[in-house]
Amino acid sequence: MNDLGPLLVNAILLVPICSAALLALFPDDRLTGQLNTLASLLTFLASISLFFFRPAVGSFLIVDDVNVVFIVLTTFVAFTTSVFSASYIAHELETGRLTPTYLRFYHAMYQTLMFAMNLALLANNMGLMWVAIELATLTTVLMVGLYRTPAAIEAAWKYFILGSVGIALALFGTLLVYLAARSVVGEGLDAMAWNVLVREAPRFDPHLLNLAFAFLLLGYGTKVGLVPLHAWLPDAHAEGPTPISAVLSGLLLNVALFAVLRFKMIMSANPGALAPGPLMVTLGLLSVLFAAFMLYRRHDIKRMFAYSSIEHMGIITFAFGMGGPLANFAGLLHMTYHSLTKSAIFFSVGHIAQIKGTQRMADIRGLTVSHPVLGWGLVLGVITIVGLPPTGIFMTEFLIITSTFARQPVLAVALGLGLLVALGALLLRLNGLAFGEPYGKDAPSHASFVPMFAHLGLVLAAGIFLPPALVAWFQHVASLLG
Amino acid sequence: MDRLALDVAHLFAGGLVLVSFMLLYQDRMFGLLNIFALHALVVSLSVAWQAHIQSAPHLYITAGIALVVKAIIIPVALRRIIVRLGIHRTIDTVGGIGQTMLAGIGLVALSIMVMLPITAEAGTLTREDLAFSLSVILLGLLMMISRRNAVSQIIGFMSIENGLILAATAAKGMPLVVEISVAFSIVIALIVIGIFLFRIRENFDTMDVHALERFRGGQP
Numbered sequence: 001m002n003d004l005g006p007l008l009v010n011a012i013l014l015v016p017i018c019s020a021a022l023l024a025l026f027p028d029d030r031l032t033g034q035l036n037t038l039a040s041l042l043t044f045l046a047s048i049s050l051f052f053f054r055p056a057v058g059s060f061l062i063v064d065d066v067n068v069v070f071i072v073l074t075t076f077v078a079f080t081t082s083v084f085s086a087s088y089i090a091h092e093l094e095t096g097r098l099t100p101t102y103l104r105f106y107h108a109m110y111q112t113l114m115f116a117m118n119l120a121l122l123a124n125n126m127g128l129m130w131v132a133i134e135l136a137t138l139t140t141v142l143m144v145g146l147y148r149t150p151a152a153i154e155a156a157w158k159y160f161i162l163g164s165v166g167i168a169l170a171l172f173g174t175l176l177v178y179l180a181a182r183s184v185v186g187e188g189l190d191a192m193a194w195n196v197l198v199r200e201a202p203r204f205d206p207h208l209l210n211l212a213f214a215f216l217l218l219g220y221g222t223k224v225g226l227v228p229l230h231a232w233l234p235d236a237h238a239e240g241p242t243p244i245s246a247v248l249s250g251l252l253l254n255v256a257l258f259a260v261l262r263f264k265m266i267m268s269a270n271p272g273a274l275a276p277g278p279l280m281v282t283l284g285l286l287s288v289l290f291a292a293f294m295l296y297r298r299h300d301i302k303r304m305f306a307y308s309s310i311e312h313m314g315i316i317t318f319a320f321g322m323g324g325p326l327a328n329f330a331g332l333l334h335m336t337y338h339s340l341t342k343s344a345i346f347f348s349v350g351h352i353a354q355i356k357g358t359q360r361m362a363d364i365r366g367l368t369v370s371h372p373v374l375g376w377g378l379v380l381g382v383i384t385i386v387g388l389p390p391t392g393i394f395m396t397e398f399l400i401i402t403s404t405f406a407r408q409p410v411l412a413v414a415l416g417l418g419l420l421v422a423l424g425a426l427l428l429r430l431n432g433l434a435f436g437e438p439y440g441k442d443a444p445s446h447a448s449f450v451p452m453f454a455h456l457g458l459v460l461a462a463g464i465f466l467p468p469a470l471v472a473w474f475q476h477v478a479s480l481l482g
Numbered sequence: 483m484d485r486l487a488l489d490v491a492h493l494f495a496g497g498l499v500l501v502s503f504m505l506l507y508q509d510r511m512f513g514l515l516n517i518f519a520l521h522a523l524v525v526s527l528s529v530a531w532q533a534h535i536q537s538a539p540h541l542y543i544t545a546g547i548a549l550v551v552k553a554i555i556i557p558v559a560l561r562r563i564i565v566r567l568g569i570h571r572t573i574d575t576v577g578g579i580g581q582t583m584l585a586g587i588g589l590v591a592l593s594i595m596v597m598l599p600i601t602a603e604a605g606t607l608t609r610e611d612l613a614f615s616l617s618v619i620l621l622g623l624l625m626m627i628s629r630r631n632a633v634s635q636i637i638g639f640m641s642i643e644n645g646l647i648l649a650a651t652a653a654k655g656m657p658l659v660v661e662i663s664v665a666f667s668i669v670i671a672l673i674v675i676g677i678f679l680f681r682i683r684e685n686f687d688t689m690d691v692h693a694l695e696r697f698r699g700g701q702p
Contacts (some may be wrong), residue, residue: 054596127658131665138672159678161635164669165626170640170663172619175649179612183603187655207600 006055009063011046012118013357014041021109024104033086036107040082043114044075053294059189062124065321065477066265070121070258073336077250078114078449079344081393082345085243087448091354092241106146106241113139113247117255125192126174128343129259130167134222136252136317137163144240155235162232166222170259173215177266180208193431197266204271213276215344216263217283223256223311226317227287234298237306242350245302249309250343254335256315261320268323268482280321281411288418294297295425301349302357304429305342308385311422312338317416319400320481322407330399337459338385345381348374351447356440361429366438371445375434379450382430384459399470483554491607494528495614495648499590502621502641506586507579511564511633515557518637523551525644533650541651543662547649549668552640559635559674569631576628589620604657611652616646636673 019039026032049077050068057064072152089106092098098106113136120132141163145156181191184203186272218229225233236387237245256365260280316338319331351374352367353359367375387393396421402410501521519547526548533541575582595618601609622642626635643666650659 053489125658127656127662131658132663133662134669138669140671157632158518158678160673161626163640164639164673165623166638171646172616172649175646175653175656179601179604179608179653182653189657191655192657205600205603213602270542340502452507 001273004049004053006273008046008049008053009061009122009450011056012043012050012075012122013115015043015046016111016115016118020108020115023111024043024108026104027100032103032107033089034084036110037079037082037086037390039213040075040079040114040191041110043118044079046074047075047118048070048184048399059193059197060125060128061122063122063291064195066261066346066480067207067258067475068338069209069477070254071118073339074117074255074257075114075122077455078117078338080112080248080454081243081246081343081347083448084246084350084451087446088241088243088350088354091446094155095354096102096136102146102295104142109139109143110243110247113143113252114187117251120255121258123188124194126177126194127192128173130174133170133220133256133259134167138221140236140240140244140248142250143244144236146241146244147239149239151235155232155239157425159232162222164301166229167221167234168219169215169222173212173219173263176208176212176215176383177263180204180212181192194233194262198269200267202264202271204266204270204273205271206274209270210274212275213263213279216339217260217276220256220263220284224253224260224313224317225287226283226313227290227310230291230310233310234303234306238300238303239307242302242346242353245306246262246343246346246350249306250339250348252311253309254339255473257316257320257335260317265480274363276325280317282321283320283417284314284316284318285411287311287416288318288415288422292418292422295422296428299351299361299428301361301364301433302346302359302401302421302427304361305345307327308422308426309338309342312342312385315397315400315415317412322400322404322411323482324403324407325404325475325478327400329475330396330403332474332478333462334393334396334400337462340382340455340459341381341391341393344452345378347452347455348377351445352378355443355445357443361433362414363440364433365425365440366434368434369436370438370442373449374447374468376443377449377456378386379430379434380456380460381452382426384456386426388423390463392459392466397461411473414477487531488607490531491528491535492610494524494531495611495652497524498644498648499530499617499621502585502618502625503583503646505637505641506582506621506625506628509575509579512561513562513567514634514637515560518640519557521551521641521644522548522556525647526553527649529651536654537641538655542561542658543660544647544651547663547667548644551670552644556640556670556674560636562634563674569633576630582624582628586621586624589624590617593617593620605654606653609653612649614651615645615649616649621645636670639673640670 016203052064055063116132116136119130139335144159145152171456178191181197185191185196185294186461214402223228250315264276287310289309314334319327356364382393384393387397401412401416469470489564501524504517508517526545529541529545591670594613601612619642622638625638629635647663650656
């Protein structure tokens with residue numbers, strides 16, 4: 001049965017890219033949404049099977065314990081988002097915000113993005129991963145500018161320029177890592193392969209690695225949305241179609257963070273190199289505090305949740321920066337929960353913005369009265385994302401703070417402050433959005449609620465009971481991250 | 483490696499830094515485009531020379547891409563866009579030319595001081611080319627910061643990319659260099675198409691406070 005492995009890995013890449021080509025050519029706009037969902041489902045099933053059939057490490061693709069978690073999460077959220085996207089896009093077609101031509105383009109880009117993200121996660125070569133992340137950036141830029149309003153074009157342009165500069169810096173860092181590896185491993189593909197790099201890292205020149213990590217952290221950190229490199233993120237979330245906001249927040253930020261983690265593993269394997277932790281802790285903490293205070297002054301609902309994403313990426317970067325089995329474990333779990341919760345929130349926000357015809361929070365009130373299912377879905381989502389018990393995010397934030405307290409009490413206090421400030425801001429806004437007299441347009445919603453409640457249910461259930469097998473798995477991955 | 487090969491490689495790499503400085507003080511659009519074409523020409527010569535002395539024929543492809551796409555097609559396309567949009571007069575700069583040049587000199591000194599000590603084992607060619615390419619990258623970033631309009635920011639970005647190509651070819655035996663340069667060309671082509679389609683004249687840098695409020699999702 002071992003020869004099934006390579007086939008499945010190829011399926012994870014080939015299904016999205018083939019369906020992208022197919023969707024670009026397919027003229028019927030009713031079927032394309034379902035085809036998109038079907039392709040995403042197939043990719044998800046192929047990624048699940050990686051748990052059972054592990055292919056051998058190739059020179060370009062690798063499946064190891066670290067990236068399996070990311071791949072399964074990515075393909076799962078991609079699948080549920082495609083379900084949401086089908087109902088969202090149907091509404092956009094009805095109201096005429098999108099024409100059938102743009103729809104074809106949108107679906108083709110959606111699958112290309114999935115291909116790029118899966119390739120970035122599966123790549124066993126830092127150059128290939130770089131090309132994949134660049135492709136993912138380009139496709140999201142095109143999708144952010146999809147509505148072609150001046151604000152959307154500005155958002156896309158800003159994202160493009162900042163993303164390109166970030167990716168250019170990351171390439172320079174990648175080059176320096178190659179140079180460090182070349183003198184040990186020799187020329188050629190081996191000096192760029194993850195499995196070789198991690199194994200040989202103790203013998204690399206630490207000075208080259210230090211400089212490389214500075215470039216890599218700033219470069220890929222731009223894509224993670226870490227403060228002060230976050231300027232593109234709120235605009236891109238607010239102006240693009242909502243399924244893309246969900247994918248950006250839930251997946252693309254994770255993929256960029258995954259790249260940072262891969263390089264962090266090399267850094268921590270080298271005894272002479274600068275500890276990567278303090279840099280990541282600083283950027284993470286800065287992001288949490290900055291985003292928490294910025295949350296109070298938001299008027300646009302999608303922009304507000306974009307700032308919340310900056311906050312959570314900050315928490316995750318902080319956790320991985322602290323390092324150690326416990327903080328890494330909490331960071332991994334937090335990343336999973338954040339992906340699920342934030343995309344669920346964007347699912348509900350997408351439908352809310354469609355019903356009300358606006359993203360301005362002042363024009364949205366009393367959702368639990370006018371649209372009970374959607375309103376309570378949003379309430380549940382926000383309660384989960386701010387980390388109230390008994391949700392999974394409460395558990396991970398608790399773990400991060402307690403494990404930090406044992407080592408650096410001051411940092412734990414600062415992080416706790418950021419979390420509380422953000423909690424206050426989000427609950428304050430939620431009160432206005434969800435309760436009180438209904439206000440604004442009152443169109444009925446044709447939403448599909450399954451993806452939203454599936455995600456929230458998972459996070460809620462995980463907060464109460466996490467299967468021991470899953471805990472053991474996450475602990476194992478956490479120990480690998482160093 | 484013989485002395486001549488090394489000297490010619492240095493000539494090209496050093497020339498690239500010099501052309502980067504010329505980009506910094508150029509304050510007219512067409513002048514900027516001509517200098518950028520020169521920048522791309524120098525980088526393609528440098529890559530071709532590296533291909534020759536490393537006997538790595540695939541690098542000729544990278545040199546060819548740099549020559550055809552960046553020294554010919556992009557400048558011609560940008561020239562047409564500039565004429566079409568009517569923005570050929572002068573370029574808005576942040577800070578004076580003198581200050582920018584001083585900052586640029588500082589950046590070159592910085593990159594030499596950073597790169598030379600840490601690459602002691604990497605061989606003369608690699609370490610000096612890396613120092614030069616880091617200078618080109620930092621000068622490109624400086625240019626992107628100090629210019630306000632979209633076209634000159636793109637030229638800044640493309641000069642960063644030329645610096646990266648120089649670094650990638652200097653890192654002897656690096657795989658995927660050709661693929662990476664193709665990927666970069668696609669980005670640049672898309673940027674140029676983007677400017678053309680959306681008629682982006684300025685970098686949305688406006689003194690109009692209302693417009694700023696609108697972009698940040700404030701009250702309309």
